[in-house]
Amino acid sequence: MSGETSLAWQALRERAGERAALLGAEGVPTKRVEAWHYTSLQPLNQVKWQAAPALDEAQVGARLSELNLPKGQGLVVFANGRFCAGLSSLPETVKQGSGEDEANEPALLADRFAAQLNAALRQPGLNLHVPEGCDAGLLVLVSLTEGDEVSTHLHHRITLEKGARLSLLDVQLGRGRYFTNPQLDVECAEGAHLTHVTRQDESAEAIRLGISGARIEGRGNYDSFTLNQGGALARQEVVSRLEGAFANVNVNAIQLIDGARLNDLTSMIHHASPDCTSRQTVRTVLSEAGQGVFQGKILVDQVAQKTDGYQMNQALLLSEKGQMNSKPELEIYADDVKCSHGATVGALDEDQLFYMRSRGVPEAQARDALVQAFLFETVELIEDETLREHLLKALPGYV
Amino acid sequence: MNDFLKIEGLKAQIDADGTPKEILKGLDLNIPKGEVHAIMGPNGSGKSTLSYVLAGREEYEVTGGTASFKGQDLLELEPEERAALGVFLAFQSPVELPGVNNANFLRTAVNAVRRARGEEELDAVAFLKLAREETARLSMSGEMLKRAVNVGFSGGEKKRNEVLQMRLLQPSLAILDETDSGLDIDALRIVAEGVNSLRGPDFSALVITHHQRLLEYIVPDRVHVMAHGRIIHSGGPEVATQLEKQGYKQFLEAAQ
Numbered sequence: 206m207s208g209e210t211s212l213a214w215q216a217l218r219e220r221a222g223e224r225a226a227l228l229g230a231e232g233v234p235t236k237r238v239e240a241w242h243y244t245s246l247q248p249l250n251q252v253k254w255q256a257a258p259a260l261d262e263a264q265v266g267a268r269l270s271e272l273n274l275p276k277g278q279g280l281v282v283f284a285n286g287r288f289c290a291g292l293s294s295l296p297e298t299v300k301q302g303s304g305e306d307e308a309n310e311p312a313l314l315a316d317r318f319a320a321q322l323n324a325a326l327r328q329p330g331l332n333l334h335v336p337e338g339c340d341a342g343l344l345v346l347v348s349l350t351e352g353d354e355v356s357t358h359l360h361h362r363i364t365l366e367k368g369a370r371l372s373l374l375d376v377q378l379g380r381g382r383y384f385t386n387p388q389l390d391v392e393c394a395e396g397a398h399l400t401h402v403t404r405q406d407e408s409a410e411a412i413r414l415g416i417s418g419a420r421i422e423g424r425g426n427y428d429s430f431t432l433n434q435g436g437a438l439a440r441q442e443v444v445s446r447l448e449g450a451f452a453n454v455n456v457n458a459i460q461l462i463d464g465a466r467l468n469d470l471t472s473m474i475h476h477a478s479p480d481c482t483s484r485q486t487v488r489t490v491l492s493e494a495g496q497g498v499f500q501g502k503i504l505v506d507q508v509a510q511k512t513d514g515y516q517m518n519q520a521l522l523l524s525e526k527g528q529m530n531s532k533p534e535l536e537i538y539a540d541d542v543k544c545s546h547g548a549t550v551g552a553l554d555e556d557q558l559f560y561m562r563s564r565g566v567p568e569a570q571a572r573d574a575l576v577q578a579f580l581f582e583t584v585e586l587i588e589d590e591t592l593r594e595h596l597l598k599a600l601p602g603y604v
Numbered sequence: 605m606n607d608f609l610k611i612e613g614l615k616a617q618i619d620a621d622g623t624p625k626e627i628l629k630g631l632d633l634n635i636p637k638g639e640v641h642a643i644m645g646p647n648g649s650g651k652s653t654l655s656y657v658l659a660g661r662e663e664y665e666v667t668g669g670t671a672s673f674k675g676q677d678l679l680e681l682e683p684e685e686r687a688a689l690g691v692f693l694a695f696q697s698p699v700e701l702p703g704v705n706n707a708n709f710l711r712t713a714v715n716a717v718r719r720a721r722g723e724e725e726l727d728a729v730a731f732l733k734l735a736r737e738e739t740a741r742l743s744m745s746g747e748m749l750k751r752a753v754n755v756g757f758s759g760g761e762k763k764r765n766e767v768l769q770m771r772l773l774q775p776s777l778a779i780l781d782e783t784d785s786g787l788d789i790d791a792l793r794i795v796a797e798g799v800n801s802l803r804g805p806d807f808s809a810l811v812i813t814h815h816q817r818l819l820e821y822i823v824p825d826r827v828h829v830m831a832h833g834r835i836i837h838s839g840g841p842e843v844a845t846q847l848e849k850q851g852y853k854q855f856l857e858a859a860q
Contacts, residue, residue: 563693
């Protein structure tokens with residue numbers, strides 16, 4: 206494909222300067238690249254993305270107050286890729302690291318386009334250290350993007366030392382036709398526990414390629430939940446590697462897709478140690494001409510005996526124009542493992558609808574209630590009540 | 605006497621793998637206000653189809669005849685409109701609604717029906733008080749209100765939940781589709797008491813059953829024998845006893 210790279214690509218390379226080498230020569234992946242077969246990145250090629258200008262902090266503050274954010278032990282705000290010191294506060298127990306530490310960057314995401322792009326254009330984001338044994342409570346991270354034809358590429362890093370705990374509510378939103386490409390690197394040391402709830406509420410015109418990579422050591426736990434409901438074209442990629450015995454990862458998500466938008470949840474769960482568990486429930490609701498993508502790979506190394514993996518993805522099609530592409534993949538090299546998976550795509554259940562209507566519930570109300578029930582069961586997987594309530598309230602039509 | 609439920613020449617079919625299959629073949633039935641009627645009949649005679657057609661299930665296509673309730677053309681109405689008018693179907697196999705809280709569902713249903721009937725809606729506190737009284741009356745655990753509708757309920761619990769809904773929705777015509785199937789004798793008695801408690805001049809019921817046993821508890825005013833999509837014989841409660849002793853054979857032969 207070299208020689209056919211777009212003007213948009215040239216603009217991104219120019220901005221990357223000497224780091225453009227990290228981008229490779231092929232340009233934006235086409236649908237011929239397997240990882241992008243169902244999610245076309247052509248819209249990315251159509252705009253010469255510029256650096257996003259700074260936003261007025263007072264206006265950013267006003268947006269925050271509309272979000273009904275739960276009160277945590279800390280709040281960290283980024284606007285158009287810049288840290289808003291006046292709006293942020295960190296608990297004393299955690300440290301904001303300084304500078305990039307690329308020598309130690311894990312190779313977990315190396316071959317992934319969203320991470321390559323972030324590496325070339327990255328802007329320093331949250332760089333958090335939770336010390337050994339410390340429970341840092343709830344931290345709210347807000348990333349706001351505003352503007353047209355601009356892009357941001359925040360790079361966050363969270364390190365939990367032995368036995369440390371943190372809950373992170375990661376809220377992403379904006380206004381305009383922007384492109385956002387955040388990356389989060391997570392390190393969970395032995396027995397550490399990170400709860401990570403992402404509320405992806407980007408503008409309906411935005412393009413988003415978000416990616417996170419988590420390394421989890423023995424008895425560590427990375428419990429992630431993604432609400433994907435914004436963006437014209439939005440992929441959230443969650444990559445995890447279980448690197449010590451009795452570690453666990455949850456990669457749960459719900460996607461709500463209307464209009465002609467496309468939301469994509471792509472994940473990789475790599476069992477690289479014995480006796481680990483992974484849980485994944487992904488539910489997608491498609492209305493109008495919404496397009497949904499789920500690509501979930503579970504890789505079990507030969508050493509990873511006694512792996513216990515569960516993956517379920519279910520999609521609810523509320524219109525005939527909606528489309529769901531599901532690609533579950535299991536690649537197992539160990540012989541003593543338990544890996545169950547399943548996928549369903551369907552309309553609302555006629556028996557359930559009739560049952561509700563026969564009790565006097567009007568059809569539209571019965572449909573809404575069944576859609577909410579479908580989502581509610583997944584949101585219930587979030588153990589933290591504050592985060593669960595916040596996410597429920599972020600869903601449309603929630604009462 | 606005004607017509608209450610009046611069915612004449614009702615024909616209905618269902619799509620069976622692309623070919624229409626006629627199940628109701630010209631059924632006549634009248635249930636006056638305040639009466640409880642039973643329908644008994646062999647498997648495949650169309651009893652459940654009749655209950656679904658009266659409740660408004662879309663996959664059954666009515667191809668002939670009429671059904672009116674309180675003077676209104678029942679077949680024209682949506683299922684929720686029939687419920688508001690007072691029709692209640694207790695399902696043979698109550699449907700599970702994962703993720704839908706039973707108490708919320710019951711309150712939504714009660715208030716939808718009250719709204720449609722021009723009555724005041726119940727707030728959460730008033731509803732919960734009422735629901736607790738009713739569950740206690742049906743010897744149901746209060747826990748069942750907190751669970752998802754019918755999910756993980758035993759067969760008996762599901763049927764009690766149907767009777768609970770019926771008591772809360774206060775219908776004027778209850779259709780019980782084999783509500784006795786799978787019930788032990790205690791549960792059967794409780795379900796029957798739930799129905800009997802509603803009996804009065806403004807309440808009618810159509811009890812569909814295979815067994816005479818239920819009719820010992822809910823004593824019907826009339827018993828109809830159904831076969832091949834029609835009512836082939838009608839009589840008093842003694843018909844049920846006669847059926848239990850002699851089977852359907854004599855009625856089927858007489859109807860030839």
